[in-house]
Amino acid sequence: MITFIPREAADFEELQGLEDIDLSVEIGGGLEYTGRNYDLYAKLRYGVLGHESFVAELGGDYVYRPIDQLTLSAGPRVLLGDDSYAQTYFGVTDTGSSFTPYEATGGIISAGAEVEAIYSINDDWQVVGTINYDKLQADAADSPLTVSDDQFSGSIVLTRRITLGF
Numbered sequence: 001m002i003t004f005i006p007r008e009a010a011d012f013e014e015l016q017g018l019e020d021i022d023l024s025v026e027i028g029g030g031l032e033y034t035g036r037n038y039d040l041y042a043k044l045r046y047g048v049l050g051h052e053s054f055v056a057e058l059g060g061d062y063v064y065r066p067i068d069q070l071t072l073s074a075g076p077r078v079l080l081g082d083d084s085y086a087q088t089y090f091g092v093t094d095t096g097s098s099f100t101p102y103e104a105t106g107g108i109i110s111a112g113a114e115v116e117a118i119y120s121i122n123d124d125w126q127v128v129g130t131i132n133y134d135k136l137q138a139d140a141a142d143s144p145l146t147v148s149d150d151q152f153s154g155s156i157v158l159t160r161r162i163t164l165g166f
Contacts, residue, residue: 006050009097017097018145021088024050030057037063039073053084053106059114071118077134082106090143099144110134110151124161130154 007021028045040060047053061075081089086104094101112134119127134151135141141149 015097018099019093022050026055028055039063039075047085051085051088053088054082055085056080061114061116069120071120072116073118074113074115076111076113077132078111079109079134080107081109085109086139090140090145092144102142102144104139104143107139108137109140110136112151126159126161128155128157128159130157 006023007015009015009018009020024047026045026047028043030041030043032039032041034040038061041058043057045055045057047055057077057079059075059077061073064072066072083104083106086106086109090102090104090109092099092102112132114130114132116128116130118129121127131154132152134153136143136146136149136151140146
């Protein structure tokens with residue numbers, strides 16, 4: 001499940017006149033094949049709240065474990081979305097905004113890569129650092145809403161395993 005943060009046009013002067021995007025929640029599943037030094041996956045999700053459309057993710061990683069507590073991985077990623085998804089996030093309806101109306105169609109939304117480091121402090125605690133690069137493709141890249149085709153993001157997360165014993 002992925003949750004997308006809502007977009008309120010009133011929060012950004014340059015988005016005045018555009019429709020708001022509601023909080024989105026997706027459900028779905030996927031397949032993963034894992035070897036000693038690699039992971040391959042394909043995921044399919046549907047937005048049950050918010051964008052109400054199909055999204056698919058494809059990717060793979062080379063995995064390296066220099067010590068028992070540290071796992072490093074890196075690999076390509078591709079995000080695909082249907083017409084409804086593309087229009088929700090990259091389209092512009094005739095709403096009186098300063099943007100020219102634009103109809104975004106689905107397909108490959110972005111392609112890029114991810115680098116991740118996971119450090120296990122102990123059996124229950126981990127620190128996860130991730131850096132992503134995505135290049136918007138096709139209608140997502142051509143949208144009047146996107147300033148740059150190059151999208152960078154990163155995170156550092158502290159995780160705690162919780163075990164329920166029944």
